[in-house]
Amino acid sequence: MTQLKSKGISLENLKVNFEEVHDGLNAQEAMEESNRCLYCYDAPCIQACPTGIDIPKFIKKIASGNLKGSATTIMSSNPVGATCARVCPTEELCEGACVLNHSTEPILIGDLQRFATDWAIKNEQLLFKPGKKNGKKVAVVGGGPAGLSAARELARFGYDVTIFEAEAEAGGLDTYGIVSFRLPQDISRWEVDQVEKLDVEIRTNTRVGTDVSFDELTNDYDSIVLTIGMGNVPMLGIDGEDLDGVHDAIDFVKSTKSGPITDELLGKNVVVVGAGNTAIDAATCAARKGAGDVKIVYRRTRNEMTAYEFEYDFAKQDDVEFNWLTQPVEIIGDENGKVTHLKCVKMALGEPDADGRRRPSPVENSEFVMEVDAVIKAIGQSRYTDLIEGFGLDHEGGVVTVDPETLQTSNPKVFSAGDVIFAKGQGEAMVVTAAQQGKEAAMAIHKQLAPEPTSAYKSFNKEEHTWLT
């Protein structure tokens, strides 16, 4: 994949630090790169894409100048294909599977996907049409990638779809959670718009359980797709978490996506706790807001961090310092309740625990204190257990229990997809996985509700079109 290259950080104009860092391919680069594709038969890149995009086909269409067709091929398999072109860990997926890894250099599939979808965005293309209405209604709870994907497919099948979205805009993490300099909000907005234009109603600022009752949904809709994702960062469980200057990484990144870029961190010392994708996002956002010093503290080592290598490299370019084997034990504030210091302890790795990662334990008498102006917590995300229980669904620690084939929950009428069914040890919580699960949930619902196989279904899954008989 193309290495993400920081263009440096401006302290004078913080806003530019949040503009997309990667420019994408120009037309000539796209032409050369697309012509380099071998157009493999039964291509491994397709197998490696969780949404099964016919990659050689969309690349061939770029080479022939059929950009609308190319974007349609992409978006047909992946309703958030423009976002995925930017945020997928392509070297672990399509590009990692490219046969040219064995001879020269893999094709820049992500960049080509972006080239085609950027064209569609820029030229305001509407790529799909709603299916002939079949009279059935489906509620989608949560308008993130999984929800949008399910809604898009159901709308194409002919369902009357309503998305219930708690935020002011749909798109979920794509709109609010992935840093602007990797994924500008407009990309996610276009994908939302593509879904909305298939007659999908998106009720924003609508929280299920508060603004709409669980019963209302259960009674008024033929089927429900639960795609509520995950919640905020859980508590560290140490003293001082309520001090002024302690932030939740999800909220912190969100503030850089939806509001104006503020300068309260200019020149300040910031510590981010954790070393996952969100921790990297928070650290680079802090650096780009002009923080003088940004440190990541993580209780294990680089080997165990869940952030991708490319994210790590990118953070290093933004001068983020990584402090491995370091665990915060107390956040210390001044008399005004403002955070001033972070007390940490050094850790040592022991035997591997249940998930295979070596378990860290504190080193005796290794406590130390660092001066900080802000602490950003990024140690994972909590679960929307209340919502899940509101629907009366079985779950394990906030992870909805589903049939792995159909994504059906313990309530036959409710299906679930995306981060809300993502449990430890089930691979990675990627946008592209959420998109695929959304498609699968839509298909399972269609299988359950469709009066007869529709043309949409047939074209969707030709090989199994005998399912109803």
Place this chain on the structure above:
Amino acid sequence: MADLSLNLAGIKSPNPYWLASAPPTNSGYQVQRAFEAGWGGAVWKTLGEPILNVSSRFAAVGFNGKQVAGFNNIELITDRPLEVNLKEIYETKKRFPDHAIIASLMVEPTQEKWHEIVKRVEDVGVDGLELNFGCPHGMAERGMGAASGQVPELVEKQTMWAKEVAQTPVIVKLTPNITDITFTAEAAVNGGADAVSMINTINSLAGVDIDSWDTIPNVAGKGAHGGYCGPAVKPIALNMVAECARHPKINVPISGMGGVSSWREAVEFMLMGATGVQVCTAAMHHGFSIIDDMVEGLDNYLDEKGIDSVMDLVGKSVEKYSDWGNLDLNHQVVAQINNDVCINCNKCHIACEDTSHQCIDMLKDANGNDILKVREEDCVGCNLCSIVCPVDGAIDMVEYANGKPPMTWNERQAAIGAASSCDVNLIK
């Protein structure tokens, strides 16, 4: 260091690379720059009555994002006065006495005109003459170029007229826009030609703009056929050279051209009977400096093969070129896939499955890895898989010992004929 010097019908040049009569040899300035860069000779852009050219003259055909796979032009012969060209030829020859300057000529098909032009250009010291019977556009409508080059009688007669007064070797440049080039080549020989050169450009329309629906190129919205050349025409040119080279009555040297872009094509043309090559499109695409690699690559090739002189290459492959009826029907090659080199793009499989003989299987090996395997008994040795394979060495076409004695179609027909003419009826 091999001897790269060339002798074509008495015309000598320090290496076998001449610039063909075309835009690169339009002026003394250009030809001198070319000689400075290392070109061995130049065929001056065709002299004749100065013409008027149109604006918007060239077009090219790209392939898979690569520019200039083929090149098309509607430019005519020189648009400069004869006196100016002659003066510059004289000056260039004086400055580069060891380089070959050949004057390309085109005049109306009369004895008087040919005599006049031959005398005038020989007066300024050219090393040879090339009669342009090939230009396919613009001049043909006036009875010159390809119009005369397509009629064997006219080729013979005009060659004769030029030969009547010529002191230097006469090369006849032939058009490929004809059913069988050996007819006109033979006519040139009958007219006394000292050599033939081929191919001139092929009638062509480079393209149609799918937005404006105009031809490419177009002059104020109108197009006319041009002449096609460049890398894409090499196989056509090479065949024409080879057909002439193996023709018993065409016993004069051949100057080969058409798609020569590097020393490799030069070697191919020379092996197929060309005494030296002419180049245009490659120079137009990249400038004169490409001669550097053309000379060095050829020199290294000859050294590697232990060949002392480039002239020793001439015609070495001609006897290997024959008619289909002389090919061994019992010879068999089959594809073999080297799975350790193969990158599993499966292009060979789908090419064979969809468009050839369905004999490449996608399988798993004992460790569950994807492999491709040829069912040799079903392989006809068509080469398609090895052609579409993107990796060097992944597919070999190997000889398959089927135990059958060689038998050509001609031998087979002769045997059948012999059998049916005697009483023993073998075929029933």
